[in-house]
Amino acid sequence: MIDSPFDSAWLRWLDRRVPGSRPWSVALPVGVGCGLAAAGIAATAAMLLGAADRATVAIVAGLATAAVGGLLGLLVAQLVQSLRQLHQRVTVMATRDDLTGVLNRRHFMLLAEREWARCRRYEADGAVLLVDADHFRRINDHHGHAAGDALLRDIVRVTGGLLRQADVLARSDGEALIVLLPQTDPLGALDVAERIREHVASLRLDWQGTSVFTTVSIGVASMGASHTSLDALMADVEGALAAAKAAGRNCVRAAPIQPRRNGEARPVISK
Numbered sequence: 001m002i003d004s005p006f007d008s009a010w011l012r013w014l015d016r017r018v019p020g021s022r023p024w025s026v027a028l029p030v031g032v033g034c035g036l037a038a039a040g041i042a043a044t045a046a047m048l049l050g051a052a053d054r055a056t057v058a059i060v061a062g063l064a065t066a067a068v069g070g071l072l073g074l075l076v077a078q079l080v081q082s083l084r085q086l087h088q089r090v091t092v093m094a095t096r097d098d099l100t101g102v103l104n105r106r107h108f109m110l111l112a113e114r115e116w117a118r119c120r121r122y123e124a125d126g127a128v129l130l131v132d133a134d135h136f137r138r139i140n141d142h143h144g145h146a147a148g149d150a151l152l153r154d155i156v157r158v159t160g161g162l163l164r165q166a167d168v169l170a171r172s173d174g175e176a177l178i179v180l181l182p183q184t185d186p187l188g189a190l191d192v193a194e195r196i197r198e199h200v201a202s203l204r205l206d207w208q209g210t211s212v213f214t215t216v217s218i219g220v221a222s223m224g225a226s227h228t229s230l231d232a233l234m235a236d237v238e239g240a241l242a243a244a245k246a247a248g249r250n251c252v253r254a255a256p257i258q259p260r261r262n263g264e265a266r267p268v269i270s271k
Contacts, residue, residue, distance in 0.1 A: 131218050
């Protein structure tokens with residue numbers, strides 16, 4: 001869970017009632033309300049005390065209190081807006097990777113857990129890709145970590161450009177990316193993985209007059225009957241990635257394709 005300034009019940013109540021960008025819409029009704037209340041109290045007090053000009057007393061008191069109330073309302077509205085902006089920043093920091101801007105692994109796993117549960121319930125297709133840059137340490141050693149970071153950002157950009165809006169891209173760890181492909185069958189997942197591999201292989205980063213490049217090894221796992229948990233699916237995709245590295249890298253390997261829960265067979269694919 002993300003700690004938020006709005007975890008307090010009264011702040012959540014106040015946030016629902018403060019418009020997003022119009023603090024005066026809070027200040028005005030607060031000021032008018034305070035002014036009317038003060039005018040009524042002043043008029044009552046003047047009548048009880050026998051003041052000569054009760055109307056003047058009421059008007060002066062009402063205007064003064066309205067001004068104070070409006071100022072307080074404006075301050076409250078600005079405070080709520082500041083807390084709202086802080087909440088947005090905290091949310092981004094808790095869900096996004098600082099270097100690449102894509103989701104971090106923790107938030108990815110939360111989304112993947114929901115998708116896995118949906119696929120299990122409706123027996124829908126879905127797949128996970130694990131994309132790992134080959135020999136990335138050599139790039140950091142030869143060109144510096146700044147070059148490695150820039151190349152990793154380019155890999156993320158290229159990979160993201162090949163995905164659909166419904167797909168989920170995250171940084172898994174180090175130079176590894178992880179991709180969730182909802183509503184994607186095994187053949188479709190292999191096609192996406194191969195296109196990612198080809199585009200990254202042709203990527204060139206101009207760094208201080210030198211062309212910096214790399215390739216990726218990709219593991220693919222499609223959701224099947226044997227995946228009784230998300231951890232089982234992740235174990236399969238990690239095994240597929242290990243197979244891609246063992247095969248010489250710069251290639252795609254898929255975990256054995258499992259039948260659906262209803263027993264429907266799928267073609268066994270190895271690439």
